[in-house]
Amino acid sequence: MELQFGEQYERLRQDVRRFARDAWPLRGEEARRPPREQEILFRRRAIAAGFLARMVPTEYGGAGVETDVFAETIIRRELEQAGTPWRTPTPHGTDMLVPTLLEEGSPEQCARYIPGTLVGEIVWCQGYSEPGAGSDLASLQARATLDGDEWVLNGQKVWTSSAVEANHMFGLFRSEPDEPRHGGISYFLIPMSAPGIEVRPLRQMNGGEEFCEVFFDDVRIAADGIVGARGAGWRVSKATLKHERLLIGDSSYLRRAFDDLIALARATERGGQRAITEPHVRQRLAEIEGFVATQEWASYRMLSAIARDQDMTAISEMMMTKLYLTDTMQRIARCALDLLGEEGLREPAADEATMRTGWETPGHWVSQYMLCLGIAIAGGTSNIQRNLIGERLLGLPRDLRRDSPPR
Secondary structure (H helix, E strand, O other), X not given: OXXXXXXXXXXXXXXXXXXXXXXXXXXXXXXXXXXXXXXXXXXXHHHHOOOOOOOOOHHHOOOOOOOOHHHHHHHHHHHHHOOOOOOOOOHHHHHHHHHHHHHHOOHHHHXXXXXXXXXXXXXXXXXXXXXXXXXXXXXXXXXXXEEOOEEXXXXXXXXXXXXXXXXXXXXXXXXXXXXXXXXXXXXXXXXOOOOOEEEEEOOOOOOOOOEEEEEEEEEEEEHHHEEOOOOEHHHHHHHHHHHHHHHHOOHHHHHHHHHHHHHHHHXXXXXXXXXXXXXXXXXXXXXXXXXXXXXXXXHHHHHHHHHOOOHHHHHHHHHHHHHHHHHHHXXXXXXXXXXXXXXXXXXXXXXXXXXXXXXXXXXXXXXXXXXXXXXXXXXXXXXXXXXXXXXXXXXXXXXXXXXXXXX
């Protein structure tokens, strides 16, 4: 496998580094603006420079650059390494909804929602899971009823990430109660300010409140808030889930976490010497890096296949990327807790649990370890992912279901 991008892309890498160095942090009067305004201004400039929203058409606020997955990978990694706020407050909008709207939305919906989403003015949450519908999403019961030129929404969503800070939701509701499970669902865009919406944060074991339950009590939204055809929400949602699993499997996130683990091993003293000098610690770090490198190489294979319009040649990596990342992240965080010892037992302070750059403190590693356990459930549980890989990729027989006849 050739892991070099080539001279053209190395020049791009240097261009991105120069841009990041000059554009962030802001200086002068701009540096006195509120943090969120500074981040939005940076993203606008990054789009204008062709380094963000590259594949989004200019009429929808993007850079309108020809698709190039190699360039996209280099740009994201360099912006991340430079500590710039290239990511919006939540990834649900930019990495999940925007590509879904480009595939399934109307031109009016794209023009209304995409520009603000790209820079972080519109912040989205995802309304899929319900108390009785998690991995079996087709069993959802939240209802949507058409009343004149408005949809009326009733029901409950749960495990809704960032619902407190979001000002919009994209969600699934059952609009055709007489249709089969998958055929009766529609995909809606919902302003969180609509009367009748109640958001209740869920207290997590790490002290955070990222997840919420959201209640809908006769919530009215405009009839044009539906994406795609009425009752076609299951098909639309598959586009969103595809991008969600690629997002969760992002190898750049894994590499940064491993680099932070190495920094922790160098900084931690055990018995009067740095932990990284101990043979068994070095062996464990080398083993973990093997998993990290495997994920990166699988990502390169996917990039190469997509660039050559040969997506199906890397379908195994696409199906396994989320599962593999969550397992490796748990290895990294578990190793960090072992290095921390008794320091890893203390409760993280509020500021540590919400840090965005680096995992420098013991409390933040504790928080991230707990988060890693939750990611194994988010976006499809690991057990469900293994079933999909076994049945659809490897051709293995399905697990016995409760209603299956005896073999």
